[in-house]
Amino acid sequence: GLADKLQATFKKLRGRGKLSEADVADAMREVRLALLEADVNFKVVKDFVAKVKERSVGLEVMSSLTPAQHVIKIVNEELTALMGGTQSRITISSRPPTVIMLVGLQGAGKTTTAGKLAHMLIKQNKRPLLIAADIYRPAAIKQLQVVGERLGTPVFSLGDKESPVTIAKKGVEHAISLGRDVVIIDTAGRLHINDELMDELANIKQQAKPHEILLVVDAMTGQDAVSVAETFNGRLGLDGVILTKLDGDARGGAALSIKAVTGCPIKFVGMGEKAEALEPFHPDRMASRILGMGDVLSLIEKAQAAVDIDKAREMEEKLRKDAFTLDDFLEQLQQVKKLGSMEQILSMIPGMGGLSKKLEGAELDEKELKRTEAIIRSMTRKERRDHTIINGSRRKRIALGSGSKVQDVNRLLKQYAEARKMMKRFQEMQKSGKKLSGFR
Numbered sequence: 001g002l003a004d005k006l007q008a009t010f011k012k013l014r015g016r017g018k019l020s021e022a023d024v025a026d027a028m029r030e031v032r033l034a035l036l037e038a039d040v041n042f043k044v045v046k047d048f049v050a051k052v053k054e055r056s057v058g059l060e061v062m063s064s065l066t067p068a069q070h071v072i073k074i075v076n077e078e079l080t081a082l083m084g085g086t087q088s089r090i091t092i093s094s095r096p097p098t099v100i101m102l103v104g105l106q107g108a109g110k111t112t113t114a115g116k117l118a119h120m121l122i123k124q125n126k127r128p129l130l131i132a133a134d135i136y137r138p139a140a141i142k143q144l145q146v147v148g149e150r151l152g153t154p155v156f157s158l159g160d161k162e163s164p165v166t167i168a169k170k171g172v173e174h175a176i177s178l179g180r181d182v183v184i185i186d187t188a189g190r191l192h193i194n195d196e197l198m199d200e201l202a203n204i205k206q207q208a209k210p211h212e213i214l215l216v217v218d219a220m221t222g223q224d225a226v227s228v229a230e231t232f233n234g235r236l237g238l239d240g241v242i243l244t245k246l247d248g249d250a251r252g253g254a255a256l257s258i259k260a261v262t263g264c265p266i267k268f269v270g271m272g273e274k275a276e277a278l279e280p281f282h283p284d285r286m287a288s289r290i291l292g293m294g295d296v297l298s299l300i301e302k303a304q305a306a307v308d309i310d311k312a313r314e315m316e317e318k319l320r321k322d323a324f325t326l327d328d329f330l331e332q333l334q335q336v337k338k339l340g341s342m343e344q345i346l347s348m349i350p351g352m353g354g355l356s357k358k359l360e361g362a363e364l365d366e367k368e369l370k371r372t373e374a375i376i377r378s379m380t381r382k383e384r385r386d387h388t389i390i391n392g393s394r395r396k397r398i399a400l401g402s403g404s405k406v407q408d409v410n411r412l413l414k415q416y417a418e419a420r421k422m423m424k425r426f427q428e429m430q431k432s433g434k435k436l437s438g439f440r
């Protein structure tokens with residue numbers, strides 16, 4: 001992912017005392033390449049890099065973040081902004097039915113998406129009606145009818161003898177008479193954009209008066225999807241985009257460019273062929289996905305908010321000297337408790353998910369923490385500094401002294417050993433950016 005590339009870039013810069021403007025420019029060249037490789041529109045890339053550069057040079061690095069983390073944070077924020085910042089929803093009309101018109105080229109996924117949308121709406125206690133307005137493609141009507149049957153949703157059709165405009169208009173009237181509150185019009189596409197298609201869609205728009213015109217585009221077509229969006233938006237005025245087949249898109253170029261190029265937000269993404277495989281589009285999650293770094297950023301943000309910075313530094317120092325004792329462990333547990341459960345935290349660190357399973361039962365509730373404290377307090381100072389000297393009979397003594405079972409003592413020692421390992425790894429992750437200090 002992009003994050004790996006960025007990490008690699010910053011590794012190259014390791015060992016320098018201070019980063020000059022030229023160093024930042026170097027790193028940004030890598031960002032530029034990574035984005036172009038992801039098939040992002042070149043103009044978008046240019047603006048993006050300029051913005052990140054502007055924010056990175058002369059940066060006041062937060063004490064809790066390494067410069068590399070800080071720049072990645074900026075890249076993440078700018079990627080999110082690029083895709084619209086926050087989630088864009090469809091507008092539900094105060095006077096039902098809300099009319100949604102799906103447009104797009106052949107094979108983009110309109111009919112499939114019509115079914116997915118209906119499925120989603122039903123789950124939200126809405127009563128959708130599907131309109132079969134694709135009269136050109138053989139079996140197009142049947143395809144929608146099958147979808148409707150499976151969902152238990154009515155499908156309005158007048159066969160293929162009436163015009164799509166008439167079908168759409170009568171369909172909306174039918175929905176009103178049935179008391180359906182959302183109408184989804186499945187229109188015909190073409191292999192390529194042409195005037196006939198655009199005129200037909202413009203006519204449907206005029207007659208059916210949709211509240212939302214949503215363009216369905218195939219993510220895997222990359223920059224073609226972006227130019228399709230530009231053309232449709234110019235002719236029809238789009239309210240949003242549904243990006244399908246994101247499950248097969250390894251690059252993310254369309255997702256990153258569409259909003260920036262057309263001004264139209266992506267509202268949903270298709271993640272598969274099944275009816276459930278439609279998700280609201282979250283720019284921040286997509287940015288993290290593109291960066292390929294799980295939820296590391298939210299972890300960093302959470303840690304920043306909750307953990308005492310000096311304490312963290314002290315802990316880091318101890319880790320470096322391999323002097324992370326059971327006393328430190330207890331203190332760390334108390335800090336961690338402010339962040340949430342250990343499992344939650346581990347699941348946010350890439351590659352650490354497996355460890356969270358091992359630590360099952362490490363949920364830190366108040367009682368557990370008290371017991372842990374009692375066990376550690378029952379150890380001698382020497383034992384707390386070196387857990388390896390705690391043998392079987394000592395474990396029994398400690399259990400007795402703290403009013404717990406030997407199993408509890410064993411579990412705690414195991415957790416401590418795992419935590420040491422985990423913190424070492426986290427430490428190494430941080431170190432990759434550490435030597436950049438002086439980045440201003």
Ligand code: GDP
Nearest residue numbers: 106107108109110111112244245270271272273
């Ligand atoms: P239309 O011509 O625009 O109506 O396209 P269809 O709805 O008939 O879909 C064309 C093909 O794309 C079908 O095989 C769908 O199953 C497939 N498809 C649609 N959306 C998705 C998606 O989000 N992911 C995947 N993998 N396939 C999809």
Ligand code: MG
Nearest residue numbers: 110111134140
């Ligand atoms: Mg279709």
